[in-house]
Amino acid sequence: MSLPRPHRDDVLIAAAALVGGVLVWSLGLYMQRPDTSPTPPWAALVPLVVICCQAAFRRTRPLTTLLVGCLALIGDLFTVGSLITIVVFTDAVYSAVVYGPARFTRHLPKITGVLTVVVTGVLLAVLRVAESLLLGIVFGLITFAPAATGAIVRNHREAADAARLRAEQTALLAEMDRAQAVTAERSRMARELHDLVANHLSAIAIHSTAALSLDDPKTTRGALEVIRENSVEGLAEMRRLIGLLRDNSDDREPAARPSLAGIDSLVAQARTNGAASGIDVVIDDRRPGGGGEGPGAVALPAPVEQAAYRIVQESLTNALKHAAPGLVSIVLEHTSGRRLTVVVTSPYGARSGPRAPGSGAGLVGMRERAVLLGGEFEAGPEPGPDGGPEKIWRVRAALPVPDDKEPEA
Numbered sequence: 001m002s003l004p005r006p007h008r009d010d011v012l013i014a015a016a017a018l019v020g021g022v023l024v025w026s027l028g029l030y031m032q033r034p035d036t037s038p039t040p041p042w043a044a045l046v047p048l049v050v051i052c053c054q055a056a057f058r059r060t061r062p063l064t065t066l067l068v069g070c071l072a073l074i075g076d077l078f079t080v081g082s083l084i085t086i087v088v089f090t091d092a093v094y095s096a097v098v099y100g101p102a103r104f105t106r107h108l109p110k111i112t113g114v115l116t117v118v119v120t121g122v123l124l125a126v127l128r129v130a131e132s133l134l135l136g137i138v139f140g141l142i143t144f145a146p147a148a149t150g151a152i153v154r155n156h157r158e159a160a161d162a163a164r165l166r167a168e169q170t171a172l173l174a175e176m177d178r179a180q181a182v183t184a185e186r187s188r189m190a191r192e193l194h195d196l197v198a199n200h201l202s203a204i205a206i207h208s209t210a211a212l213s214l215d216d217p218k219t220t221r222g223a224l225e226v227i228r229e230n231s232v233e234g235l236a237e238m239r240r241l242i243g244l245l246r247d248n249s250d251d252r253e254p255a256a257r258p259s260l261a262g263i264d265s266l267v268a269q270a271r272t273n274g275a276a277s278g279i280d281v282v283i284d285d286r287r288p289g290g291g292g293e294g295p296g297a298v299a300l301p302a303p304v305e306q307a308a309y310r311i312v313q314e315s316l317t318n319a320l321k322h323a324a325p326g327l328v329s330i331v332l333e334h335t336s337g338r339r340l341t342v343v344v345t346s347p348y349g350a351r352s353g354p355r356a357p358g359s360g361a362g363l364v365g366m367r368e369r370a371v372l373l374g375g376e377f378e379a380g381p382e383p384g385p386d387g388g389p390e391k392i393w394r395v396r397a398a399l400p401v402p403d404d405k406e407p408e409a
């Protein structure tokens with residue numbers, strides 16, 4: 001089995017300890033007098049060399065270094081003794097706690113503490129002199145003190161690593177939240193831009209096509225008037241949206257939110273734009289109080305009203321672009337404390353007049369608005385009613401309306 005490559009700093013520590021130990025030994029600085037030692041003075045170099053060589057592996061093999069250090073320290077007791085051997089042993093205890101396995105080194109300070117108490121008690125019982133306490137303190141300084149210091153250092157390192165990991169995870173979560181916020185804001189801006197512009201541009205496209213295809217001055221003038229009206233309104237809406245995007249104030253709420261209060265003007269505009277294609281629009285408002293401010297009227301949350309308004313607006317835009325000549329019907333129904341239902345039906349089929357191309361983004365936007373509020377959305381062709389067109393295109397959105405009224409006692 002090959003030995004692990006020692007750390008460069010550990011090699012320098014081991015070399016410095018060996019040189020220092022040899023220098024101290026050559027000066028005759030021993031831990032006890034040579035005449036009281038059972039071995040010659042040179043024998044102190046053996047445990048010194050062993051423990052210094054093993055110190056080179058204090059990081060890579062901390063437990064082995066501690067075991068060899070214990071044997072070297074025991075061997076040093078039978079020689080004249082070297083202070084450097086004791087110092088290197090304390091470093092071995094410290095390194096075992098800092099770099100060793102957590103399940104072992106966690107108990108090492110407790111073990112050395114118990115040993116210190118036991119050794120002190122034994123020395124007092126055997127020697128029966130006060131100096132035994134000093135020997136116990138020395139033993140504690142050699143074993144318990146470096147183990148406790150290593151435990152403190154290791155705990156600080158683990159706490160720092162945990163804090164660093166939490167900071168990295170927090171930064172990652174923040175980046176994910178930022179990316180999701182950017183994506184959500186882009187989707188919201190796309191819906192708003194589509195809803196603001198698509199209706200006006202569709203009317204412009206249809207009426208400009210009619211003006212080019214029909215050689216009738218009166219029809220052309222009427223189409224140009226509708227084109228001018230829609231282009232002016234579209235530019236105003238664009239300016240409002242751009243102003244909101246450029247606003248750096250802390251007020252993040254739009255200056256004006258569309259609501260069902262403006263549904264009548266939306267219907268009137270759709271009638272004007274659809275007249276050239278033979279499309280008429282009717283509305284059946286079944287909300288309490290007719291949705292106004294009269295008796296019995298129920299105020300709806302602003303997000304619900306905005307979503308309902310945009311769904312009606314986009315449905316009328318799609319009808320203007322794709323519906324066959326006929327009647328477009330809008331039904332608004334509110335069940336108190338439950339939901340607001342929006343149903344828009346239009347004749348489904350081919351038509352001979354001018355049409356504007358579609359991309360499907362309108363249906364996606366309507367579905368997103370309903371889902372964001374926890375509602376339901378469906379759109380597709382269905383068989384027409386008796387006495388009406390053969391097939392109709394039906395858009396239905398059910399938007400939840402929370403009941404904020406407290407229950408009566």
